[in-house]
Structure formats: structure tokens, C-alpha cells
Amino acid sequence: MQIGSLVILEMNKTGSTLFWAAADPMMPGFYQSEYNRSALLERCPSGGPARTERFRLTHVPPGGWQPKYRKAIQDRANLSLS
Numbered sequence: 692m693q694i695g696s697l698v699i700l701e702m703n704k705t706g707s708t709l710f711w712a713a714a715d716p717m718m719p720g721f722y723q724s725e726y727n728r729s730a731l732l733e734r735c736p737s738g739g740p741a742r743t744e745r746f747r748l749t750h751v752p753p754g755g756w757q758p759k760y761r762k763a764i765q766d767r768a769n770l771s772l773s
Contacts, residue, residue: 693713693721694764694768695767695768695769696712696713696714696767696768697710697711697712697713697764697767697768698710698711698712698713698715698718699764700731702728702731702732704728706749706750706751707732707737707747707748707749707750708747708748708749708750708760709731709732709735709745709746709747710735710745710746710747710748710763710764710767711734711735711744711745711746712744712745712767715744715745717734717745718731718734718745719731732747735747737749746763748760748763
């Protein structure tokens with residue numbers, strides 16, 4: 692999914708979501724015939740958006756995943772979410 696210039700890929704097998712800029716040359720584009728899960732996870736370190744432009748968030752609380760994801764999307768896509 693893409694919101695503004697932010698690409699969001701939910702990886703249900705790992706319980707995490709990857710975020711990156713649509714223009715990032717190190718990340719895949721849409722509609723590729725294959726994606727390498729390991730490579731994608733390696734390129735998107737966990738730890739959240741403060742660490743890098745490419746990052747991974749997990750669904751695991753504390754506080755639930757919704758506020759964490761909302762903030763990441765709002766900060767990166769320059770959106771006002773209400």
C-alpha cells in the first residue's frame with residue numbers, strides 16, 4: 692500500500708510491517724513477480740522511524756499497534772489524521 696510517498700508492507704508471517712519511501716532505490720516496486728522476504732526484513736531494521744528512513748514496526752504491544760502505526764504514517768506521509 693502507498694500513502695503519499697510512504698510504502699507500507701504488512702508481513703503477516705512475521706507479525707511486522709515494513710515502511711519505506713516510494714523513491715527508495717534499495718526497495719522493490721509494486722507488481723514484481725517475486726519478493727524476497729529475508730532481504731526486505733534485512734533492509735528494514737526494527738527500532739522504528741527514529742533510526743532510519745527504512746524501518747519495521749511490530750504488532751506487539753505495549754500500547755497496541757494502532758497508535759504506533761498512526762504516528763509513523765502521520766510523520767512520514769505528512770498527513771493530518773483525525
